[in-house]
Amino acid sequence: MERIEEKLKILADAAKYDVSCSSSGSKRKNTGGIGDASSSGICHTYTEDGRCVSLLKILLTNHCIYDCAFCVSRKSNDVKRAAFTVDEVVELTMNFYRRNYIEGLFLSSGIFKNADFTMERLLRIIKKLRMEEKYNGYIHLKTIPGASEELIKEAGLYADRMSINLEMPTEAGLKMVAPDKDHESVKKPLAFVNEQMHSYKSDSKIIKHVPVFVPAGQSTQIVIGATPETDFEIMNVAKTFYKNYQLKRVYYSGYVPVNTNNNLLPQVGSAPPLIRENRLYQTDWLLRFYGFELDEILNKEYTSLDLDIDPKLSWALRNPHLFPVDINRADYKMIIRIPGIGRQSAMKIIQARKFGRLHEYQLQKMGIAYNRAKHFMVCADSPFVLGTLSVAAIRNNILQNGNSKYKSKTPEAQLSFF
Amino acid sequence: MYYLFDGSYAGFLCCVFESFERKEWNVIPLTPQQFAGDFFRDKREIYTDSAKARRVQDGLQEKAGMEKAKDFFRAFLSEDEKAWSVSFKIITAVFKTGVGVLENFGDTDVLYFAQTLKKVSRERHRMKAFIRFQKSNDGMYFALIEPDFNVLPLISDFFRKRYADQPWLIYDVKRKYGLLYNKVAVSEVALSPEQKQSLTAPAIAIALDEEDEKFQRLWQQYFKSTNIEARKNLKLHLQHVPKRYWKYLVEKQG
Numbered sequence: 001m002e003r004i005e006e007k008l009k010i011l012a013d014a015a016k017y018d019v020s021c022s023s024s025g026s027k028r029k030n031t032g033g034i035g036d037a038s039s040s041g042i043c044h045t046y047t048e049d050g051r052c053v054s055l056l057k058i059l060l061t062n063h064c065i066y067d068c069a070f071c072v073s074r075k076s077n078d079v080k081r082a083a084f085t086v087d088e089v090v091e092l093t094m095n096f097y098r099r100n101y102i103e104g105l106f107l108s109s110g111i112f113k114n115a116d117f118t119m120e121r122l123l124r125i126i127k128k129l130r131m132e133e134k135y136n137g138y139i140h141l142k143t144i145p146g147a148s149e150e151l152i153k154e155a156g157l158y159a160d161r162m163s164i165n166l167e168m169p170t171e172a173g174l175k176m177v178a179p180d181k182d183h184e185s186v187k188k189p190l191a192f193v194n195e196q197m198h199s200y201k202s203d204s205k206i207i208k209h210v211p212v213f214v215p216a217g218q219s220t221q222i223v224i225g226a227t228p229e230t231d232f233e234i235m236n237v238a239k240t241f242y243k244n245y246q247l248k249r250v251y252y253s254g255y256v257p258v259n260t261n262n263n264l265l266p267q268v269g270s271a272p273p274l275i276r277e278n279r280l281y282q283t284d285w286l287l288r289f290y291g292f293e294l295d296e297i298l299n300k301e302y303t304s305l306d307l308d309i310d311p312k313l314s315w316a317l318r319n320p321h322l323f324p325v326d327i328n329r330a331d332y333k334m335i336i337r338i339p340g341i342g343r344q345s346a347m348k349i350i351q352a353r354k355f356g357r358l359h360e361y362q363l364q365k366m367g368i369a370y371n372r373a374k375h376f377m378v379c380a381d382s383p384f385v386l387g388t389l390s391v392a393a394i395r396n397n398i399l400q401n402g403n404s405k406y407k408s409k410t411p412e413a414q415l416s417f418f
Numbered sequence: 419m420y421y422l423f424d425g426s427y428a429g430f431l432c433c434v435f436e437s438f439e440r441k442e443w444n445v446i447p448l449t450p451q452q453f454a455g456d457f458f459r460d461k462r463e464i465y466t467d468s469a470k471a472r473r474v475q476d477g478l479q480e481k482a483g484m485e486k487a488k489d490f491f492r493a494f495l496s497e498d499e500k501a502w503s504v505s506f507k508i509i510t511a512v513f514k515t516g517v518g519v520l521e522n523f524g525d526t527d528v529l530y531f532a533q534t535l536k537k538v539s540r541e542r543h544r545m546k547a548f549i550r551f552q553k554s555n556d557g558m559y560f561a562l563i564e565p566d567f568n569v570l571p572l573i574s575d576f577f578r579k580r581y582a583d584q585p586w587l588i589y590d591v592k593r594k595y596g597l598l599y600n601k602v603a604v605s606e607v608a609l610s611p612e613q614k615q616s617l618t619a620p621a622i623a624i625a626l627d628e629e630d631e632k633f634q635r636l637w638q639q640y641f642k643s644t645n646i647e648a649r650k651n652l653k654l655h656l657q658h659v660p661k662r663y664w665k666y667l668v669e670k671q672g
Contacts, residue, residue: 034581043547044547045667045669048655049650050651052658057644073584096640148596256646354521355525364524
């Protein structure tokens with residue numbers, strides 16, 4: 001194996017636990033060079049774990065001065081170490097990009113020597129891509145906590161997105177596994193970049209040619225299942241970060257055990273909490289796109305998400321008095337709250353009903369999850385139902401008839417009479 | 419009534435023109451190759467006249483706006499007979515009653531039209547994602563594709579803007595034509611039989627740039643290394659990258 005191939009193997013392997021793959025949200029144009037950023041993002045392929053591959057996601061190096069228990073690259077781990085040169089990263093990025101393998105580069109790094117030294121090296125790479133290669137494709141750059149504001153500010157002029165990972169959802173959780181780290185050192189640079197984004201934006205209203213600064217915004221990642229936080233705590237943190245730092249995304253990463261000899265963490269070989277991770281993303285979507293408030297889905301009494309059913313269905317079953325919804329009269333806001341109906345279908349329904357009352361056979365074809373939705377809506381020809389919905393019956397019916405990949409492994413408790 | 423046209427979009431628009439001219443509303447547009455004969459209905463041959471097609475296109479743009487008018491072209495690229503005849507009905511309705519009919523999703527034709535658009539759009543997006551260029555020794559980046567629908571016209575702008583400083587060729591093996599970009603403009607090319615032969619041969623007779631194999635290997639290495647074994651989910655993998663696309667995906671060859 002050639003050295004470059006071996007480096008790629010080591011440094012892609014070490015970078016892959018950062019789940020952000022997004023290449024969307026930027027609008028960088030090709031100005032006399034190569035590349036642009038597609039505003040909707042493009043996933044160029046998918047790995048066998050089903051995750052999208054959009055960016056060349058690598059570490060500059062996996063040498064690190066820190067010893068975080070959850071991290072594969074921690075100082076005390078006996079793993080092969082490697083470091084790319086600036087030219088190697090540029091060459092890989094350009095050659096992959098020109099062959100349409102990738103949307104761009106996701107560049108992160110272990111901390112070697114100190115934060116500024118690392119940040120300066122990262123900056124040198126993206127500067128070379130932009131200035132010498134005339135590369136206008138997507139760049140996602142990790143902000144190195146503790147790096148000087150001058151370096152971060154300069155990096156923001158060349159990157160499309162910047163991110164810093166919170167890692168553990170709470171300060172207490174983080175301290176358990178990474179005593180040298182704290183949330184404050186994440187918040188400070190997030191806030192700084194956010195301020196800069198705003199000041200560039202307001203400048204651009206007055207001055208004509210203001211350079212773009214982190215046009216695709218910032219994101220962070222929370223590791224799930226390594227430390228004992230509840231879903232309610234996790235989503236509360238996410239909500240606060242969306243609000244305070246106007247993040248574009250919070251990523252939830254089910255912890256994949258990589259290190260032995262830490263009794264606080266799940267052991268190597270235990271399965272990552274994939275269903276829980278999925279439920280958290282669904283909750284995130286409900287909060288950002290479906291008009292839900294967090295306390296409707298999770299609150300002090302109800303602190304963990306139901307793994308068997310999705311959070312919207314779970315909410316609906318706890319609020320039977322709001323259903324069924326009349327599909328021919330309800331407003332958009334209420335229609336998207338019906339389990340099994342998404343935003344696009346809701347728009348279709350609103351538009352279609354101008355032409356006449358909608359019947360069941362029409363809804364069945366519109367691309368909604370009809371078998372779930374039917375319990376919560378009435379169409380023009382739905383039979384009149386007396387009384388309120390029987391929550392338990394609906395839940396059972398959906399669980400038994402659905403073919404969810406997460407279908408409960410427990411045996412069905414009741415015989416069906418039908 | 420069957421209208422037999424030459425299979426071009428201009429020809430399709432001429433069918434619309436003729437149907438209004440002759441006040442024939444129950445029309446099924448087909449190519450002569452698709453037409454299997456029918457004792458109970460008449461047929462009419464429609465000649466493609468670019469001036470007539472232009473008039474229909476202008477009228478459609480005026481009635482429906484640029485984007486919605488282009489949707490009929492997109493649906494046409496599905497090469498699906500049913501989508502053609504549904505589009506035909508809807509165009510007629512747009513001219514008669516206005517663009518509002520496109521929102522009548524309770525109607526099976528409108529729904530079929532919308533679903534066709536979605537399918538074509540998905541295939542267009544897939545080609546932006548799945549095209550893999552190989553670099554030849556004279557600096558040309560070339561790729562072979564076999565999309566489900568005729569989406570080359572829909573991705574031309576995207577590749578021209580993105581890969582502005584490199585010459586490239588994207589060739590649709592199924593439909594036997596391609597797009598060639600020479601760093602100035604994109605043009606449509608049909609290859610001679612000999613050239614085609616060299617392109618489709620498995621080993622690819624075009625001489626590759628000496629570094630091309632190295633980057634293909636590196637890409638395969640990256641694809642393996644970035645996978646998380648503990649999260650393995652082949653069902654999801656196949657859903658996103660259906661097998662019919664593997665043939666041209668470098669990372670699925672290793």
